Amino acid sequence: MRALDFDYMFGLVPILLSYVPLTLGMAAVSMVMALVLASLMAVVRVVNVPVLDGFTRFFISFFRGTPLLVQLFLFYYGLPQVLAFLTAINGVTAAIMGLTLHFAAYMAESIRAAILGVDRSQWEASMSVGMTTTQMMRRIILPQAARVAAPTLVNYFIDMIKGTSLAFTLGVTELMGATQKEAAGSFLYFEAFIIVALIYWAIVETLTLFQRRLETRLGKAHAR
Amino acid sequence: MIRIKGLTKRFGTNTVLDNLDLEVREGERVVIIGPSGTGKSTLLRTLNFLEKPDEGVIRIGDVEVDAGNASRKQQLALRRQTSFVFQNYALFANKTAIENIAEGLTTVRGWDREKAFARAREILGTIGLAEKEGSYPSALSGGQQQRVGIGRAMASQAPLMLIDEPTSALDPEWIDEVLQLLKKVADERQTMLVVTHEMQFARDIADRVIFMDGGKFVEQGPPEQIFTDPKDPRTRAFLRKVL
Numbered sequence: 001m002r003a004l005d006f007d008y009m010f011g012l013v014p015i016l017l018s019y020v021p022l023t024l025g026m027a028a029v030s031m032v033m034a035l036v037l038a039s040l041m042a043v044v045r046v047v048n049v050p051v052l053d054g055f056t057r058f059f060i061s062f063f064r065g066t067p068l069l070v071q072l073f074l075f076y077y078g079l080p081q082v083l084a085f086l087t088a089i090n091g092v093t094a095a096i097m098g099l100t101l102h103f104a105a106y107m108a109e110s111i112r113a114a115i116l117g118v119d120r121s122q123w124e125a126s127m128s129v130g131m132t133t134t135q136m137m138r139r140i141i142l143p144q145a146a147r148v149a150a151p152t153l154v155n156y157f158i159d160m161i162k163g164t165s166l167a168f169t170l171g172v173t174e175l176m177g178a179t180q181k182e183a184a185g186s187f188l189y190f191e192a193f194i195i196v197a198l199i200y201w202a203i204v205e206t207l208t209l210f211q212r213r214l215e216t217r218l219g220k221a222h223a224r
Numbered sequence: 225m226i227r228i229k230g231l232t233k234r235f236g237t238n239t240v241l242d243n244l245d246l247e248v249r250e251g252e253r254v255v256i257i258g259p260s261g262t263g264k265s266t267l268l269r270t271l272n273f274l275e276k277p278d279e280g281v282i283r284i285g286d287v288e289v290d291a292g293n294a295s296r297k298q299q300l301a302l303r304r305q306t307s308f309v310f311q312n313y314a315l316f317a318n319k320t321a322i323e324n325i326a327e328g329l330t331t332v333r334g335w336d337r338e339k340a341f342a343r344a345r346e347i348l349g350t351i352g353l354a355e356k357e358g359s360y361p362s363a364l365s366g367g368q369q370q371r372v373g374i375g376r377a378m379a380s381q382a383p384l385m386l387i388d389e390p391t392s393a394l395d396p397e398w399i400d401e402v403l404q405l406l407k408k409v410a411d412e413r414q415t416m417l418v419v420t421h422e423m424q425f426a427r428d429i430a431d432r433v434i435f436m437d438g439g440k441f442v443e444q445g446p447p448e449q450i451f452t453d454p455k456d457p458r459t460r461a462f463l464r465k466v467l
Contacts, residue, residue, distance in 0.1 A: 119317070121310065121312055121314035122314070122316065122317060124274055124308075124310070124314060125308075125310065125314035125315070125316060126316075127272075127273075127274060127303060128272060128274065128303065128306075128307070128308035128310075128314075129307070129327065129328035129331075129332055129376065129380060130300060130303045130304035130328065130332045130380070131328075131331060131332055132300065135331050135332070139316075139327065139331055140316050140318065140319075143318045144317060144318050147318075220360070221317055221318045221319075221320075221360040221361075221362060222317070222360070222362050
């Protein structure tokens with residue numbers, strides 16, 4: 001067993017940290033778009049909007065039923081060959097598209113389940129004051145479903161942050177790509193990858209702290 | 225101002241509301257009594273399409289809807305002519321007491337937040353819960369929740385208030401404060417249709433009492449007559465049991 005090159009490891013930390021914003025940025029943008037898309041799909045399914053409901057089922061089935069990596073390759077390498085306007089698509093955009101659609105499919109189902117868990121009386125009360133379906137969803141049902149869905153959704157966000165590492169296969173130099181380059185130059189693969197592992201882990205742990213705060217905030221109506 | 229013709233509702237083969245006709249004058253307070261499962265609650269719920277009636281024409285205020293072919297828009301318009309007090313309160317669990325009362329004003333009627341909250345604060349005073357404005361329903365007693373429920377219905381100033389067994393889910397200790405508040409609302413000549421098992425309360429507030437059984441109106445009249453001199457044997461049998 002050889003000794004670890006600690007100097008190299010310490011030197012690597014600031015270099016790799018400079019890629020964290022890109023990784024987090026891709027994850028954050030994808031998460032926001034996925035949340036919006038997933039909420040819309042969940043509502044479409046719960047309210048049973050004709051035509052859109054069928055389309056949503058098909059969408060969820062496809063994006064849950066195929067690997068994320070396959071989807072990313074399809075967007076980045078495949079689609080531009082058949083759709084000319086996508087020729088200029090860059091790796092970051094393709095990764096964000098893939099992450100958004102993939103995770104939206106999963107999140108739609110958790111949000112749908114959370115919506116169905118909201119007590120019937122809340123729907124009736126909303127209708128009784130004369131709200132439209134949209135008003136009812138936005139003001140009463142979705143906020144209550146959010147409390148139930150929050151832990152699962154944070155889990156998906158964690159998965160998404162780690163999923164951004166796949167963007168490296170699309171030629172994006174993000175956290176994982178940068179590590180791979182550094183390691184290929186120094187041949188110190190263990191040092192490089194243990195550092196990047198620790199960075200991902202630290203990001204996720206920090207997020208877990210926020211999760212607790214978020215859950216307290218969403219649960220404030222239920223605290224006694 | 226409220227006219228219902230031929231209102232019918234079936235659950236499967238069971239006819240819960242059987243071709244009902246009803247007219248209610250502005251300011252009239254009508255109480256519906258009768259055994260459980262005779263369609264009293266269903267009647268209130270079909271009037272604002274919480275349950276869709278199968279047949280009949282409903283006119284409330286200046287909105288008339290034919291149940292057979294009511295568009296979503298018409299249903300919504302009809303609903304906005306009514307307010308509803310639920311048996312289980314059904315407060316918005318994610319809103320505070322004052323937000324529960326203001327919600328319909330801001331979201332449905334488009335009032336700005338300040339004006340709606342000022343109005344909601346007045347109502348909180350009327351229902352005796354001024355100090356609870358920031359409390360969530362989970363922190364309120366059953367009686368307090370139902371008073372907020374009544375406050376929410378008052379805020380809408382809808383022409384017709386539908387009140388569905390307002391005290392049935394309450395512990396005995398909270399019943400009185402809710403009935404007192406409803407009397408106060410009744411005293412302002414709010415047009416209302418009330419389903420209740422509280423006979424003394426019915427007597428106190430009703431201009432007219434309707435005895436309902438088997439999805440039909442069996443007998444109706446002023447409370448003195450219904451309670452002291454009921455004509456129909458079914459009404460007599462029911463009142464003997466509950467009085």
